[in-house]
Amino acid sequence: MRFSPAQRRYSRRVLILAIVYAALLLSAVYLFARHLVTGPFAYLLGVLPALPVVGFFVAVGAYLVEEQDEYLRLIFARQSLIATGVAMTAATVWGFLEGFDLVPHAVAWAWPVTWFAGMGIGACVNRMVERTAA
Amino acid sequence: MNNHLRTLRAERGWSQQQLGELLDVSRQSVNAIETGRYDPSLPLAFRIAELFGLAIEQVFVSPSGRS
Numbered sequence: 344m345r346f347s348p349a350q351r352r353y354s355r356r357v358l359i360l361a362i363v364y365a366a367l368l369l370s371a372v373y374l375f376a377r378h379l380v381t382g383p384f385a386y387l388l389g390v391l392p393a394l395p396v397v398g399f400f401v402a403v404g405a406y407l408v409e410e411q412d413e414y415l416r417l418i419f420a421r422q423s424l425i426a427t428g429v430a431m432t433a434a435t436v437w438g439f440l441e442g443f444d445l446v447p448h449a450v451a452w453a454w455p456v457t458w459f460a461g462m463g464i465g466a467c468v469n470r471m472v473e474r475t476a477a
Numbered sequence: 478m479n480n481h482l483r484t485l486r487a488e489r490g491w492s493q494q495q496l497g498e499l500l501d502v503s504r505q506s507v508n509a510i511e512t513g514r515y516d517p518s519l520p521l522a523f524r525i526a527e528l529f530g531l532a533i534e535q536v537f538v539s540p541s542g543r544s
Contacts, residue, residue, distance in 0.1 A: 345494075347503060414506035414515050472514070473505065 349410040356402040364395035396455055418472075422465030429461030430454050479538040483511045485529050500524055 346354070371388050374380050380388050403423060410416040434454045440446040486496050486507075493507040500507070502521070509515035510525075517525065526533045 345503070411501070412503050412506055413518055413521060414509050415503055417515065418505075473508075 347410060347412050347415055349406055349412075350415070352409065353402055353406040356405070357399065360395040360398045360402065363398075364392060367395065368392040393452075396452075399455075399459070418469045422462055422469055425465035425468055426458050426461030429464055430458035433457045478516045478540055479513055480510065480536055481538075482507070482525065482536060485531075485536065486511075499528055 371392050374388060375385075407416060407420060407423075410419065434457070437446060437449050441448060486493070491499070493504045493511070497504045497507045500521070506515070506517075510517055522533055522537060526536045529536060
């Protein structure tokens with residue numbers, strides 16, 4: 344399978360962001376676990392691992408803008424919509440269950456993680472559609 | 478939308494990959510159009526018709542069946 348230039352750029356960006364995310368998260372966990380940061384610096388350090396995650400969403404948007412192949416753009420948009428549906432549904436259901444004290448509290452960053460899992464489901468749906476009609 | 482893309486491509490002995498390269502689109506796009514899973518935009522439909530030297534209605538079958 345050949346990749347479009349936009350797909351190659353997207354993959355490169357996601358790879359770089361994943362490396363940056365791992366480095367920032369490990370650094371933050373190390374410093375917080377040893378109580379080495381306090382005050383405003385703690386807030387700055389706390390938000391740093393979130394920035395590459397935001398970058399993932401920017402990369403998704405950039406891909407949709409840069410992809411010149413209209414069909415590839417369409418199937419990636421479908422994949423993103425499936426991911427959004429999965430994440431929003433999970434957040435809504437969990438939120439109500441949590442509100443009635445039926446499940447433990449879920450940290451907010453669980454929902455972007457769910458969204459990325461939804462991207463995986465969306466990719467599977469796209470693959471199934473491609474295979475059934477090929 | 479039904480079309481004659483597969484037949485036209487086969488007449489010229491092109492693979493989906495080759496046709497994709499001529500149209501500057503992916504093989505998946507060609508496959509999706511051929512199988513009727515995806516209706517191309519008007520600019521892409523014109524590019525396809527022009528590549529084969531045909532009018533759009535000679536490549537794509539009008540859903541109304543009037544052409």
